[in-house]
Amino acid sequence: GAVVSQHPSWVICKSGTSVKIECRSLDFQATTMFWYRQFPKQSLMLMATSNEGSKATYEQGVEKDKFLINHASLTLSTLTVTSAHPEDSSFYICSAPKKTVFYEQYFGPGTRLTVT
């Protein structure tokens, strides 16, 4: 298999501050990574596609200036929630595709963000 890590696993921040979440592919390279958010008892909603060496692609309705994505290297993508508000509190999950016979997505363990 392949391993994707996220850091931190949970974070509490005050309203108005910014929080950075890291997603790393530990044993493979990923030119593309995906960021999802999940509200309690709901499904995962794709927020954006992170592309190494180019701008991220955001899904409709996701504010790109609020959720800054940087794909710094072939193994690291970061999501920064800027000027966080309580409604940004959620579970954020990243995934990275690895090609064997076909592309399979490997998911990180998620980051629980609570904005107070």
Place this chain on the structure above:
Amino acid sequence: AQSVTQLDSHVSVSEGTPVLLRCNYSSSYSPSLFWYVQHPNKGLQLLLKYTSAATLVKGINGFEAEFKKSETSFHLTKPSAHMSDAAEYFCVVSPNTGTASKLTFGTGTRLQVTL
């Protein structure tokens, strides 16, 4: 375009009885289909995947699913439920284009297993 419909938001079974979680899909492509499981406050774990090979797919922990193109279904089954199977299950579709495509998630089915 692609979409996934999980027909039951909540399923409750007794330990030792069969599990059936239903999923229907829609895709413009010949899709890849997946079932993922998520335990509380945890990430997602792949149970099994269909990628245009055998239509009956066996996964981990005794789960299996059958791809039925005529019914556009990919239902997840297990002969005998265990308490540890209690979790949220997601049916997921991806275009089988050979590229790192976006996944589309169903709304999830919460499986409850009782004694």
